[in-house]
Amino acid sequence: MIPRQDLTQRAGAWLTRSGCVYEQRTIPLILILFSMAPVTQAKSKLLLVAANPIGTSRLSLDREIREIELAILKSTTRDAIEIRKFQGLRVADLKHELLTYKPTHVHFCGHGNFEGIALVDENDYTQLVTFGALAKLLSLFAGQIDCVFLNACYSAGQSRSISQYIPHVISMNGPVPDDVALRFAVDFYEGIGEGKGIDFSFKWALASMGLYGPEPGHIPALFTNAG
Numbered sequence: 001m002i003p004r005q006d007l008t009q010r011a012g013a014w015l016t017r018s019g020c021v022y023e024q025r026t027i028p029l030i031l032i033l034f035s036m037a038p039v040t041q042a043k044s045k046l047l048l049v050a051a052n053p054i055g056t057s058r059l060s061l062d063r064e065i066r067e068i069e070l071a072i073l074k075s076t077t078r079d080a081i082e083i084r085k086f087q088g089l090r091v092a093d094l095k096h097e098l099l100t101y102k103p104t105h106v107h108f109c110g111h112g113n114f115e116g117i118a119l120v121d122e123n124d125y126t127q128l129v130t131f132g133a134l135a136k137l138l139s140l141f142a143g144q145i146d147c148v149f150l151n152a153c154y155s156a157g158q159s160r161s162i163s164q165y166i167p168h169v170i171s172m173n174g175p176v177p178d179d180v181a182l183r184f185a186v187d188f189y190e191g192i193g194e195g196k197g198i199d200f201s202f203k204w205a206l207a208s209m210g211l212y213g214p215e216p217g218h219i220p221a222l223f224t225n226a227g
Helices: 004-017 024-036 061-073 091-100 129-140 157-164 178-193 196-213
Strands: 044-051 079-088 105-110 114-122 125-130 149-152 168-172 219-225
Touching: 044 061, 044 091, 044 114, 061 079, 061 091, 061 105, 061 178, 079 091, 091 125, 091 129, 105 178, 114 129, 114 168, 129 157, 129 219, 149 178, 149 219, 157 168, 157 219, 178 196, 196 219
Parallel strands: 044 079, 044 105, 105 149, 149 168
Antiparallel strands: 114 125, 168 219
16 A cells, blocks of 8 residues: 555645646645546447358348347446447458457357358358468457357357467357357346356356256357366
């Protein structure tokens, strides 16, 4: 703890540098006012992206994004979470959003396979982004992004490599019915919206699935830097 005398001297020096006119006896009051000022915390920034290329089965991506957003808006910490949505995601769009929006959480919904995730090309057909290429891109944001959620079939196999750089990576070990993927995602963000951590929110979503029917078992996977 810094002694009060040192705080007073530092406050006086700061006021002098700032060109403020003050009396020595007012410094304790100034210190009290500073201590009462609200501390502004940085918002979490959730980037919701989706792709459903021509030639792939239709998914309820609009509904997934809408219900995730609604879960956040209904939560008690909604003012601390900012959301940006982007559909029909191309490689150029993903790069731009990562650079300019600077998200802390990235959620992708769409198709995937053992090699990567399906974005759209310039003609709206499939542009496969391999997990290796995605990991290399996301590694540049290792100190910024806390969680990547790949809500796509078979995304768990190679997405573990992303967790070398990103603290939390959620993905799917196999094929996932559209309604199960949607419900799991919404329950996960319900936890996040109530200020719960990623580990708790993942377990909350798993536990919640059993209330609707058979649990998804080992299909949803959470990888962390610890393994």
